Amino acid sequence: MTQPLVDPFQRAITYLRVSVTDRCDFRCVYCMAENMTFLPKKELLTLEELDRMCSTFVRLGVRKLRITGGEPLVRRDIMTFFRSMSRHLDSGALEELTLTTNGSQLERFAADLYAAGVRRVNVSLDTLDEEKFARVTRWGRLPQVLRGLDAAQAAGLKVKLNAVALKGFNEDEVETLTRFCATRGMDLTWIEVMPMGDLGNEDRVGQYWSMKDLRARLSESYTLTDLPESTGGPARYVRLEETGQKIGFITPLSHNFCESCNRVRMTCTGELYMCLGQEDMMDLRPALRNHPGNDAPLEQAIRQAIGLKPEGHDFDYSRQRADGQVSRHMSHTGG
Numbered sequence: 366m367t368q369p370l371v372d373p374f375q376r377a378i379t380y381l382r383v384s385v386t387d388r389c390d391f392r393c394v395y396c397m398a399e400n401m402t403f404l405p406k407k408e409l410l411t412l413e414e415l416d417r418m419c420s421t422f423v424r425l426g427v428r429k430l431r432i433t434g435g436e437p438l439v440r441r442d443i444m445t446f447f448r449s450m451s452r453h454l455d456s457g458a459l460e461e462l463t464l465t466t467n468g469s470q471l472e473r474f475a476a477d478l479y480a481a482g483v484r485r486v487n488v489s490l491d492t493l494d495e496e497k498f499a500r501v502t503r504w505g506r507l508p509q510v511l512r513g514l515d516a517a518q519a520a521g522l523k524v525k526l527n528a529v530a531l532k533g534f535n536e537d538e539v540e541t542l543t544r545f546c547a548t549r550g551m552d553l554t555w556i557e558v559m560p561m562g563d564l565g566n567e568d569r570v571g572q573y574w575s576m577k578d579l580r581a582r583l584s585e586s587y588t589l590t591d592l593p594e595s596t597g598g599p600a601r602y603v604r605l606e607e608t609g610q611k612i613g614f615i616t617p618l619s620h621n622f623c624e625s626c627n628r629v630r631m632t633c634t635g636e637l638y639m640c641l642g643q644e645d646m647m648d649l650r651p652a653l654r655n656h657p658g659n660d661a662p663l664e665q666a667i668r669q670a671i672g673l674k675p676e677g678h679d680f681d682y683s684r685q686r687a688d689g690q691v692s693r694h695m696s697h698t699g700g
Protein backbone atom coordinates (compact mmCIF):
# COMPACT_ATOMS: atom_id res chain seq x y z
CA MET A 366 0.00 0.00 0.00
CA THR A 367 1.23 3.48 -0.85
CA GLN A 368 1.46 5.69 2.22
CA PRO A 369 -0.81 8.74 1.91
CA LEU A 370 0.61 12.24 2.04
CA VAL A 371 0.64 13.63 5.55
CA ASP A 372 2.53 16.77 6.45
CA PRO A 373 4.60 17.31 9.61
CA PHE A 374 1.52 18.72 11.35
CA GLN A 375 -0.54 15.59 10.69
CA ARG A 376 -2.65 17.21 7.99
CA ALA A 377 -3.51 14.83 5.17
CA ILE A 378 -2.92 16.44 1.78
CA THR A 379 -5.92 15.51 -0.32
CA TYR A 380 -6.45 18.55 -2.52
CA LEU A 381 -4.24 19.66 -5.40
CA ARG A 382 -4.75 22.80 -7.42
CA VAL A 383 -2.98 22.66 -10.74
CA SER A 384 -2.34 25.54 -13.07
CA VAL A 385 -2.17 24.24 -16.62
CA THR A 386 -1.19 27.50 -18.31
CA ASP A 387 -0.02 31.00 -17.46
CA ARG A 388 -1.91 32.38 -20.45
CA CYS A 389 -5.29 34.00 -20.47
CA ASP A 390 -7.63 35.59 -22.95
CA PHE A 391 -8.38 38.40 -20.49
CA ARG A 392 -6.01 40.93 -18.97
CA CYS A 393 -7.63 41.68 -15.63
CA VAL A 394 -6.05 44.79 -14.23
CA TYR A 395 -5.35 43.22 -10.83
CA CYS A 396 -3.71 40.20 -12.41
CA MET A 397 -1.81 40.96 -15.59
CA ALA A 398 -0.19 43.76 -17.49
CA GLU A 399 -1.72 44.45 -20.87
CA ASN A 400 1.41 43.32 -22.70
CA MET A 401 2.36 40.14 -20.97
CA THR A 402 5.33 37.97 -21.80
CA PHE A 403 4.33 34.40 -21.24
CA LEU A 404 6.51 31.41 -20.50
CA PRO A 405 8.17 29.69 -23.44
CA LYS A 406 6.38 26.49 -24.32
CA LYS A 407 9.23 24.19 -23.34
CA GLU A 408 9.01 25.44 -19.76
CA LEU A 409 5.46 24.23 -19.47
CA LEU A 410 4.63 20.69 -18.52
CA THR A 411 3.20 18.90 -21.53
CA LEU A 412 -0.28 17.42 -21.23
CA GLU A 413 1.32 13.99 -20.81
CA GLU A 414 3.56 15.33 -18.04
CA LEU A 415 0.60 16.99 -16.34
CA ASP A 416 -1.19 13.67 -16.48
CA ARG A 417 1.77 11.84 -14.95
CA MET A 418 2.16 14.47 -12.27
CA CYS A 419 -1.52 14.53 -11.30
CA SER A 420 -1.82 10.76 -11.46
CA THR A 421 1.10 10.45 -9.07
CA PHE A 422 -0.60 12.81 -6.62
CA VAL A 423 -3.81 10.80 -6.94
CA ARG A 424 -1.88 7.62 -6.22
CA LEU A 425 -0.53 9.35 -3.12
CA GLY A 426 -4.02 10.13 -1.84
CA VAL A 427 -5.14 13.36 -3.51
CA ARG A 428 -8.93 13.13 -3.79
CA LYS A 429 -9.75 16.47 -5.27
CA LEU A 430 -8.16 18.10 -8.27
CA ARG A 431 -8.87 21.68 -9.27
CA ILE A 432 -7.59 22.87 -12.65
CA THR A 433 -6.68 26.55 -12.84
CA GLY A 434 -4.56 28.95 -14.89
CA GLY A 435 -4.20 31.63 -16.24
CA GLU A 436 -7.32 30.52 -17.99
CA PRO A 437 -7.22 26.71 -18.14
CA LEU A 438 -9.59 26.44 -21.09
CA VAL A 439 -7.30 28.40 -23.42
CA ARG A 440 -4.64 25.72 -23.22
CA ARG A 441 -4.58 23.87 -26.52
CA ASP A 442 -6.14 20.43 -26.34
CA ILE A 443 -6.91 20.74 -22.65
CA MET A 444 -9.96 18.51 -23.06
CA THR A 445 -7.59 15.61 -23.74
CA PHE A 446 -6.21 16.17 -20.25
CA PHE A 447 -9.68 16.37 -18.64
CA ARG A 448 -10.79 13.24 -20.45
CA SER A 449 -7.69 11.45 -19.36
CA MET A 450 -8.13 12.49 -15.71
CA SER A 451 -11.66 11.12 -15.73
CA ARG A 452 -10.23 7.60 -15.47
CA HIS A 453 -9.37 8.42 -11.85
CA LEU A 454 -12.98 9.42 -11.23
CA ASP A 455 -14.13 6.18 -12.81
CA SER A 456 -11.81 4.14 -10.62
CA GLY A 457 -12.99 5.99 -7.50
CA ALA A 458 -9.45 7.14 -6.69
CA LEU A 459 -10.46 10.74 -7.34
CA GLU A 460 -13.57 12.19 -5.76
CA GLU A 461 -13.76 15.43 -7.66
CA LEU A 462 -12.32 16.98 -10.80
CA THR A 463 -13.13 20.64 -11.08
CA LEU A 464 -11.90 23.93 -12.48
CA THR A 465 -11.75 27.66 -11.97
CA THR A 466 -12.34 29.62 -15.14
CA ASN A 467 -13.10 33.10 -16.38
CA GLY A 468 -16.05 31.61 -18.26
CA SER A 469 -15.03 32.84 -21.69
CA GLN A 470 -14.72 29.36 -23.19
CA LEU A 471 -17.53 27.62 -21.34
CA GLU A 472 -19.96 27.94 -24.18
CA ARG A 473 -17.60 25.82 -26.22
CA PHE A 474 -16.48 23.34 -23.59
CA ALA A 475 -19.24 22.93 -20.97
CA ALA A 476 -20.69 19.75 -22.44
CA ASP A 477 -17.23 18.19 -22.89
CA LEU A 478 -16.33 19.04 -19.30
CA TYR A 479 -19.48 17.37 -18.06
CA ALA A 480 -18.76 14.34 -20.21
CA ALA A 481 -15.29 14.15 -18.66
CA GLY A 482 -16.83 13.93 -15.18
CA VAL A 483 -16.60 17.55 -14.09
CA ARG A 484 -19.67 18.46 -12.06
CA ARG A 485 -18.84 21.86 -10.61
CA VAL A 486 -17.06 24.93 -11.94
CA ASN A 487 -16.02 28.17 -10.30
CA VAL A 488 -16.38 31.16 -12.57
CA SER A 489 -14.53 34.35 -11.73
CA LEU A 490 -16.87 37.28 -12.33
CA ASP A 491 -16.58 40.60 -10.54
CA THR A 492 -19.34 42.63 -12.11
CA LEU A 493 -22.55 42.32 -14.13
CA ASP A 494 -22.08 45.69 -15.74
CA GLU A 495 -20.83 45.38 -19.30
CA GLU A 496 -18.78 48.53 -19.28
CA LYS A 497 -17.18 47.78 -15.93
CA PHE A 498 -16.48 44.23 -17.01
CA ALA A 499 -14.66 45.46 -20.10
CA ARG A 500 -12.71 47.87 -17.94
CA VAL A 501 -11.60 45.33 -15.32
CA THR A 502 -10.80 42.50 -17.73
CA ARG A 503 -9.51 44.80 -20.52
CA TRP A 504 -10.06 42.12 -23.18
CA GLY A 505 -13.14 40.38 -21.86
CA ARG A 506 -16.71 40.77 -23.01
CA LEU A 507 -19.51 40.12 -20.56
CA PRO A 508 -22.09 38.62 -22.96
CA GLN A 509 -19.62 35.88 -23.86
CA VAL A 510 -19.23 34.96 -20.20
CA LEU A 511 -22.98 35.05 -19.60
CA ARG A 512 -23.47 32.69 -22.52
CA GLY A 513 -20.81 30.52 -20.90
CA LEU A 514 -22.78 30.43 -17.64
CA ASP A 515 -25.92 29.44 -19.55
CA ALA A 516 -24.04 26.69 -21.35
CA ALA A 517 -22.54 25.40 -18.12
CA GLN A 518 -25.90 25.17 -16.40
CA ALA A 519 -27.53 23.66 -19.45
CA ALA A 520 -24.82 21.00 -19.49
CA GLY A 521 -25.62 20.16 -15.87
CA LEU A 522 -22.61 21.79 -14.23
CA LYS A 523 -23.10 23.41 -10.85
CA VAL A 524 -21.73 26.93 -11.03
CA LYS A 525 -20.25 29.05 -8.30
CA LEU A 526 -19.33 32.65 -8.93
CA ASN A 527 -16.17 34.06 -7.40
CA ALA A 528 -16.17 37.83 -7.18
CA VAL A 529 -13.23 39.91 -6.08
CA ALA A 530 -14.40 42.61 -3.67
CA LEU A 531 -13.20 45.97 -4.93
CA LYS A 532 -14.14 49.15 -3.13
CA GLY A 533 -15.50 51.77 -5.46
CA PHE A 534 -15.90 49.18 -8.20
CA ASN A 535 -18.44 46.52 -7.31
CA GLU A 536 -19.45 47.78 -3.89
CA ASP A 537 -22.77 48.81 -5.39
CA GLU A 538 -23.33 45.37 -6.91
CA VAL A 539 -23.59 43.30 -3.77
CA GLU A 540 -27.34 43.02 -4.13
CA THR A 541 -27.34 42.69 -7.90
CA LEU A 542 -24.86 39.83 -7.81
CA THR A 543 -26.68 38.20 -4.90
CA ARG A 544 -29.99 38.33 -6.76
CA PHE A 545 -28.41 37.17 -10.00
CA CYS A 546 -27.05 34.10 -8.24
CA ALA A 547 -30.31 33.49 -6.36
CA THR A 548 -32.41 33.44 -9.51
CA ARG A 549 -29.95 31.14 -11.25
CA GLY A 550 -29.33 28.81 -8.33
CA MET A 551 -25.62 29.62 -8.18
CA ASP A 552 -23.46 29.96 -5.11
CA LEU A 553 -21.52 33.17 -4.68
CA THR A 554 -18.19 33.69 -2.96
CA TRP A 555 -16.53 37.02 -2.35
CA ILE A 556 -12.77 37.22 -2.29
CA GLU A 557 -10.78 39.78 -0.42
CA VAL A 558 -7.53 40.89 -2.00
CA MET A 559 -4.53 42.56 -0.53
CA PRO A 560 -4.44 46.32 -0.57
CA MET A 561 -3.51 47.01 -4.17
CA GLY A 562 -1.89 50.39 -3.92
CA ASP A 563 1.52 49.12 -4.93
CA LEU A 564 0.78 46.95 -7.93
CA GLY A 565 2.15 49.62 -10.19
CA ASN A 566 -1.02 49.44 -12.22
CA GLU A 567 -2.35 52.60 -13.81
CA ASP A 568 -5.65 50.89 -14.45
CA ARG A 569 -6.61 50.60 -10.84
CA VAL A 570 -10.29 49.96 -10.74
CA GLY A 571 -10.89 49.61 -7.09
CA GLN A 572 -9.33 49.31 -3.74
CA TYR A 573 -9.13 46.96 -0.85
CA TRP A 574 -12.52 46.21 0.56
CA SER A 575 -12.57 44.08 3.66
CA MET A 576 -14.88 41.11 4.09
CA LYS A 577 -16.00 42.61 7.36
CA ASP A 578 -17.34 45.67 5.52
CA LEU A 579 -18.86 43.55 2.79
CA ARG A 580 -20.63 41.41 5.36
CA ALA A 581 -21.96 44.51 7.05
CA ARG A 582 -23.23 45.73 3.70
CA LEU A 583 -24.96 42.43 3.04
CA SER A 584 -26.57 42.40 6.46
CA GLU A 585 -28.30 45.69 5.66
CA SER A 586 -30.52 43.76 3.27
CA TYR A 587 -30.41 40.18 4.54
CA THR A 588 -30.33 38.15 7.73
CA LEU A 589 -27.01 36.28 7.83
CA THR A 590 -26.58 32.98 9.64
CA ASP A 591 -23.05 31.62 9.99
CA LEU A 592 -22.61 28.12 8.66
CA PRO A 593 -20.20 25.77 10.39
CA GLU A 594 -18.99 24.02 7.24
CA SER A 595 -15.43 24.34 6.14
CA THR A 596 -13.70 22.94 3.10
CA GLY A 597 -10.25 22.98 4.65
CA GLY A 598 -9.68 26.24 2.85
CA PRO A 599 -9.95 29.92 3.55
CA ALA A 600 -13.69 30.25 2.79
CA ARG A 601 -16.29 30.88 5.45
CA TYR A 602 -19.99 30.65 4.65
CA VAL A 603 -23.25 32.25 5.69
CA ARG A 604 -26.82 31.53 4.71
CA LEU A 605 -29.13 34.36 3.71
CA GLU A 606 -32.36 33.57 5.51
CA GLU A 607 -34.51 35.50 3.04
CA THR A 608 -33.35 33.54 0.00
CA GLY A 609 -31.76 30.42 1.48
CA GLN A 610 -28.60 31.18 -0.50
CA LYS A 611 -25.15 30.27 0.64
CA ILE A 612 -22.61 33.07 0.40
CA GLY A 613 -18.89 32.53 0.93
CA PHE A 614 -16.21 34.91 2.08
CA ILE A 615 -12.56 34.26 1.37
CA THR A 616 -9.93 36.12 3.30
CA PRO A 617 -6.83 34.47 1.88
CA LEU A 618 -4.34 35.75 4.38
CA SER A 619 -6.32 35.12 7.51
CA HIS A 620 -4.91 32.49 9.80
CA ASN A 621 -8.12 30.78 10.71
CA PHE A 622 -7.88 27.91 8.26
CA CYS A 623 -4.24 26.88 8.52
CA GLU A 624 -4.84 24.09 11.01
CA SER A 625 -7.22 22.34 8.63
CA CYS A 626 -5.27 23.07 5.45
CA ASN A 627 -5.42 20.08 3.13
CA ARG A 628 -4.07 21.61 -0.07
CA VAL A 629 -1.04 22.37 -2.15
CA ARG A 630 -0.71 24.17 -5.49
CA MET A 631 1.30 23.34 -8.55
CA THR A 632 2.24 25.78 -11.29
CA CYS A 633 2.18 24.97 -14.99
CA THR A 634 5.96 24.45 -14.87
CA GLY A 635 5.76 21.88 -12.09
CA GLU A 636 6.65 24.00 -9.08
CA LEU A 637 4.86 22.91 -5.96
CA TYR A 638 3.82 25.62 -3.50
CA MET A 639 3.07 24.19 -0.14
CA CYS A 640 1.36 27.23 1.37
CA LEU A 641 -0.68 30.04 -0.12
CA GLY A 642 0.85 32.65 2.12
CA GLN A 643 4.49 31.71 1.64
CA GLU A 644 6.60 31.62 -1.43
CA ASP A 645 8.59 28.50 -0.56
CA MET A 646 8.30 25.91 -3.28
CA MET A 647 9.84 22.78 -4.69
CA ASP A 648 10.46 22.25 -8.38
CA LEU A 649 9.11 18.81 -9.24
CA ARG A 650 9.93 19.02 -12.92
CA PRO A 651 13.48 17.57 -12.74
CA ALA A 652 12.22 14.50 -10.87
CA LEU A 653 9.60 14.09 -13.57
CA ARG A 654 11.67 14.84 -16.68
CA ASN A 655 14.89 13.15 -15.67
CA HIS A 656 13.20 9.85 -14.95
CA PRO A 657 10.83 8.96 -17.76
CA GLY A 658 8.98 5.78 -17.02
CA ASN A 659 9.98 5.74 -13.37
CA ASP A 660 7.72 7.56 -10.92
CA ALA A 661 9.67 6.64 -7.79
CA PRO A 662 11.90 9.77 -7.81
CA LEU A 663 8.82 11.93 -8.38
CA GLU A 664 6.97 10.31 -5.49
CA GLN A 665 9.99 10.88 -3.34
CA ALA A 666 10.25 14.54 -4.35
CA ILE A 667 6.55 15.07 -3.60
CA ARG A 668 6.91 13.48 -0.18
CA GLN A 669 9.93 15.61 0.51
CA ALA A 670 7.99 18.74 -0.48
CA ILE A 671 5.02 17.85 1.71
CA GLY A 672 7.49 17.31 4.55
CA LEU A 673 8.33 20.99 4.22
CA LYS A 674 4.77 22.28 4.39
CA PRO A 675 4.77 25.00 7.03
CA GLU A 676 2.32 25.03 9.91
CA GLY A 677 0.84 28.28 8.68
CA HIS A 678 1.79 31.36 6.81
CA ASP A 679 3.64 34.04 8.67
CA PHE A 680 1.44 36.90 7.58
CA ASP A 681 4.49 38.92 6.75
CA TYR A 682 3.46 41.00 3.79
CA SER A 683 7.04 41.94 3.07
CA ARG A 684 7.67 38.36 1.96
CA GLN A 685 5.04 38.63 -0.70
CA ARG A 686 5.93 40.01 -4.06
CA ALA A 687 3.62 42.89 -4.70
CA ASP A 688 3.73 42.43 -8.45
CA GLY A 689 0.32 40.96 -9.02
CA GLN A 690 1.33 37.32 -9.00
CA VAL A 691 0.37 36.83 -5.41
CA SER A 692 -2.70 38.88 -6.09
CA ARG A 693 -3.53 36.53 -8.95
CA HIS A 694 -3.52 33.34 -7.05
CA MET A 695 -5.62 34.91 -4.40
CA SER A 696 -8.08 36.58 -6.67
CA HIS A 697 -8.27 34.08 -9.44
CA THR A 698 -7.85 30.80 -7.65
CA GLY A 699 -9.06 32.02 -4.30
CA GLY A 700 -6.62 29.96 -2.30
Ligand code: SF4
Nearest residue numbers: 389391393396435467
Ligand atom coordinates in the same frame (compact mmCIF):
# COMPACT_ATOMS: atom_id res chain seq x y z
S1 SF4 B 1 -7.73 37.22 -13.17
FE1 SF4 B 1 -8.13 35.36 -14.27
S2 SF4 B 1 -9.36 36.01 -16.06
FE2 SF4 B 1 -8.31 37.79 -15.29
S3 SF4 B 1 -6.39 37.93 -16.46
FE3 SF4 B 1 -5.95 36.82 -14.53
S4 SF4 B 1 -6.14 34.71 -15.08
FE4 SF4 B 1 -7.20 35.89 -16.69
